[in-house]
Amino acid sequence: MPTPQRVLFLCDGNAARSQMAEGLLRALGGPGFEVHSAGLEPRPLHPLAVEAMAEAGIDIAGQRSKHLNEFLDTRFDRVITLCDRTRESCPDFPRDNETLHWAIDDPTAAPGTQAEQLAAFRRARDAIRREIERWLATTTKPHAT
Template sequence: MAEGYAKKILPANKFKIESAGVETHGLNPMAVKVMAEDGVDISKQYSKLIDLQYFNMADVIITLCGDARDKCPMIPAQTKSIHWSLLDPAQATGTFEERLEGFRNIRDEIKKLITELI
């Protein structure tokens, strides 16, 4: 979701957006659904592992969710690091609609945080 909003909101001539993690899990259909509700198509995105070469050359690294910061490789000293301590919506429990609402809440928070980067 963060990659989708970053690519939509941040100026492409100033930002190169890459998204990756320490594990791959596939694209969550609930994430695709709630992003489509807000006009952002992430259906072609996919889960990928961190490219250490790119990681080590990045100007800014943003980690999401509780343990991402702990599991992330050592961030280079010259790189600005931002951590957004968000709940992982994929861990939500309850009915389908309750889990979907969890995705919507995190989607909205991510959109707000990315907009604040400008």
């Protein structure tokens, strides 16, 4: 049986982008991936992230925000940062095979009405989906143990 690749998505608050990425990779990557997300300063899961993902048929309502410290002793095959601040601030993971950076705008910072804010979450979700699909098309598949 293949060993799933361990992937960690990192963002500042682990409230939106990294949570959406976790849900998307689980849905798109299937059992070949063990997916986690964390933040440098975790905040509660944003309800508009849950709503935007539900529109795409992915339920992330049961996910919880986690601090990066929960994973410092975990070996990941890939660590993917989703914002510049996290890329600059996160500790090195020298035991990991690959670190990637995808600069995704923070939807939690979007001004405007709730509808305008939801539109920002949709844009972030769609941008993350594109990055994941592009990455899945080029990444090595899980290997047998």
